[in-house]
Amino acid sequence: MAFDFFIKNGIFIDPISKVHGKYDIAVDSGRVFSIHPSKEFGLEKYAKNSIDASGYLVTPGLIDLHTHVFPNDTEIGIDADLVGVQQGVTTLVDAGSAGAATFPKFITNVVEKNITQVLAWINIASAGLCSGRAELSDLTQIDTQSVIEMISQFPIIRGIKVRMSSSVLGASGLRPLEIAKDLSRKVGLPLMVHVGNGPPELGYILDLLDEGDVVTHAFHGKKGGILDGDEILPQAHQALKRGVLFDIGHGTASFSMQTLQKAKKVGIKPCSISTDIYLENYSGPVYSLTTTLSKFLALGFSLDEVIAAATMAPAAILRMDHEIGTLQVGRIADISVLTIEDGVFEFTDSENEVFKGHQLLRAKFTIKSGRVLKCR
Ligand SMILES: [Zn+2]
Incomplete structure (x- = not known):
């Protein structure tokens, strides 16, 4: 029952499923194969590849x-x-x-x-x-x-x-x-x-x-x-x-x-x-x-x-919530793996107004239909 890859230990946030916690996601043939709280099933040994998402956010x-x-x-x-x-x-x-x-x-x-x-x-x-x-x-x-x-x-x-x-x-x-x-x-x-x-x-x-x-x-x-x-x-x-x-x-x-x-x-x-x-x-x-x-x-x-x-x-x-915007077993594996950095960051709006924030989201990996792409 080998599957293509495994994203482990990330903080998974999926607002439609009301999930925010440590989950592992298995992907096979471009689709979500399983989503489980981390370490629950020991599925990793069946993965051909794995991505360690410790400290990262994983979202639809x-x-x-x-x-x-x-x-x-x-x-x-x-x-x-x-x-x-x-x-x-x-x-x-x-x-x-x-x-x-x-x-x-x-x-x-x-x-x-x-x-x-x-x-x-x-x-x-x-x-x-x-x-x-x-x-x-x-x-x-x-x-x-x-x-x-x-x-x-x-x-x-x-x-x-x-x-x-x-x-x-x-x-x-x-x-x-x-x-x-x-x-x-x-x-x-x-x-x-x-x-x-x-x-x-x-x-x-x-x-x-x-x-x-x-x-x-x-x-x-x-x-x-x-x-x-x-x-x-x-x-x-x-x-x-x-x-x-x-x-x-x-x-x-x-x-x-x-x-x-x-x-x-x-x-x-x-x-x-x-x-x-x-x-x-x-x-x-x-x-x-x-x-x-x-x-x-x-x-x-x-x-x-x-x-x-x-x-x-x-x-x-877009009336596509049956296809995208959430991760469910069997759906197309469209997944974002993000970092969230703490610090002091300056942002600018369209009126040239500068304001400060304490967290910065950045994309690390994108998984599009099961294909893993490293972000710039
Ligand atoms: Zn426009």
């Missing part, structure tokens, strides 16, 4: 809900494996780099070429971000029939991306969001809505969203965000009550620790923590998903909360 493969990984075809795109498996992330979701007209190329150039699992929010605008970043200023760029065709052809499309800030929209106002919302109801997939500088006002945007829709950049520090002074905007409150989900989408200009702290004070927390990583912010302030998660440890979130926000939460948003 991390999922980054908002990234841009369509290099060459978009100005901002970065290589998927560079910010995926090389940084401890087994699943990346590209957020609107490709639209219906550019999606087939995204499949051949990105999805099929990387080890990292790449999923997508398809841009409602046909070119996506392949012809500049004002993709919704011309409404003739929206062809809903083609979007429907792409969705039926490519199940990696998990939702529809609409970027609702003034520089993207020109004079289009709320119209692109209304069109996207109609389409989202028709195809039964959620929206990811980017928010930033108005117009339109955030309240009008939020009022159009349903349960399961995602607001990314929800904690940005620009004018017209989710806070009105120190209070939460009434429309934001109502949206959360309806089941609209707030995502981080850190990016170059879209995460403010002050907004986060004020929101946290009135009981508002992000559902998911994503990077919005791309070429321009990879060398700072974003760096990686593990750095972004470390920022939330510094801001008072628990380790279990930040791991859940990059495993359980995005898996549920």
